[in-house]
Amino acid sequence: MDTDSVLRLVAEVPDHDGFPLVDDLHARFDALAAAHPEQVTVTRIGTSRLGEPLHSYRIGFGSHAAVIVGGVHPNEPIGSWTALHLATWAAEGGSAELDVTWHVVPTIDPDGMRLNEAWFHDPHDRVFYSRHFHRPAPDRQVEWTFPNAYKSVYFDQVLPETLAFMRLIDDTEPDLLVSLHNGEMGGVYYYLSEDLRDVIDTLHAVPAALGLPLDTGEPESPYLRELAPAVFAMDGIETAYEYLEGLGVDPGEHIHGASSAAWAMRHGALCMVAELPYWSHPDADDQTPTAESYADLLRRCADELGASGTELQAILDEASPMLTLETPFLEGSRAFIPMLTATPATDHARADREPADRMATVAERFGCEDLVRCFRLRYGGMLLRALEAETTAGTAPAPVRRLRDRLAERYATWQADAATGAEPIPIRKLVGVQFGAILACASHVAGASRASSPSLVTTSRPGGA
Known part of the structure; x- marks a missing residue:
């Protein structure tokens, strides 16, 4: 699937007025599974801290496994629509040429997401959003509570939701992992576990086609390694540790658990995160x-x-x-x-x-x-x-x-003092960026598999099998 094909699919993403509540999101996925029983298989992968079942929806029968997980931070619901759009498109046969089996989790932290639902109907008002905002403490975030041991840092307080995520990764040994994140203000930027020019070209082309700026200002963390404008290497906590230690700061005060990407790269997965803002700003x-x-x-x-x-x-x-x-x-x-x-x-x-x-x-x-x-x-x-x-x-x-x-x-x-000059971004464009980025990475995985060069396969899998 080339860039032009990705852009055509991105242009077809429908718009939405707000974000689905957790119950609605789950009902939509269950309806999709009921409508496509031969394509969609539902598997329980765990239980939330408050007792809610966690499910993965397996779609298709391709030779490449892709794990797509929403709600890793429960104040970041753009991925709810992205996961549903991807799952629907795949269930209806759209991903046949990619030869992928998709494993989609609508939201891995339903308990936390429910605490943000008050603003889901009106995500364009930053004041209203922030007034009803919730983000779990760092050691209660699914994304950052994977096991970790490096120098003075040791973390094993794995959450039930994280354990479910870990099991899904270990069971599927994915070729591709995408955890669905988003930011708040500014422009589009990405994290990528490998320096892949074909993928990066598409990552740049998608927001450009949608009229969205890249975020080329202050990076999220000062130690990030830039692969291209607004595309950063998905380095491990080792990089953060060494940077903080070099500043004379105790890394143990800032670093605890590892990420889902670190766990998936143990299986050789290509990992990607697309960070999208709710509001754009010309600066x-x-x-x-x-x-x-x-x-x-x-x-x-x-x-x-x-x-x-x-x-x-x-x-x-x-x-x-x-x-x-x-x-x-x-x-x-x-x-x-x-x-x-x-x-x-x-x-x-x-x-x-x-x-x-x-x-x-x-x-x-x-x-x-x-x-x-x-x-x-x-x-x-x-x-x-x-x-x-x-x-x-x-x-x-x-x-x-x-x-x-x-x-x-x-x-x-x-x-x-909320930023003046900020403009809300239509949700279809935000979903389009995530959807297009997923397609770009899946296309690379499929293309690398078709290539017979052993060196290509080896260099695209840094963690080994």
Whole structure:
């Protein structure tokens, strides 16, 4: 399947007004299985922490196994539509030429996704989104709780959902793994486990055809290795560990579990993540130099983020002795808010190593400034939800209600600072990017298999069989 064929299929992706709720998503997959019993097989792979069955839908009978998993972060539901569109297309015979058996999990964390459902009907309003936002604490995220052992880091607190994911990978030994993620603001970027020019060309062509910018500003992590504009190598936690250690930062404070990709690469899988924003911004790929040095930009944004973290920590510390409900919002607040106060030290250490005369680009400035906005809105909103759980339940003493009101007032100023100039992106375009990226990778896997050169097969499977 060449790039033109991928683009034609991407153009056919239908639009949606919002995202499906968990029950609706599962009902749609079950209806698909009932409508195509000869093509679709449903297998239970595990159980969520709150007792919900987790299912994988096997579609087709190709010689290549592809595992596609949605909901790895439950605030990232673009993949819900992508998984359903891919499964429907495959069940109706669309993927025959790729010779793939698809193993699709609609959402691997239904418990966490339900805590985001309040904004699914209106995902275009950033203020509304952030006010009803939930993201699990790092050691409660399915994507980042795979077993890990490297130097001083050892992690084996595998979640039930992660165990189900691990079993699916081990049972299928996939040629391709795609965990369905998305970001929030800016442009499109990718992670790819191998430097594949044919795949990268298509990864660039799809957002271009849909009129979406690439995100060429500040990368998600400073140690990322760029394979091409907005395409980063999917290196393991070893890279992050060595980078942090080189800065004089204790890696054990920042690194815990490994990713699904690290587990799948043990089987030689090609792994890919397409990161999509809900909102685009013209500054996301503007390479014009600014009048501010990159080092000063890092310091300024680090100090702003740290100050916000200090404000939130003060409210959390004052409220904690009076809180009686151990909600996921409180658990997440206790994990993320200290991270906001700790990040500035790392960013200042980074800044001290940057040339003083290296000017930041507009894209880098936007990326750094919007990260501050993003984290304020996310984790301020989660702490508000934790306090409101107490006030709604009638268990909050008067001081907790006053803290809630104080935080709500401060949070309103952060909401007013949500990025101007941002435009919501039609959902069909976001699904189209993920769908096209999956097709590009599946096409490469099929093409590599057809090629008889042993060297080609070996170099495209870094982890070995």
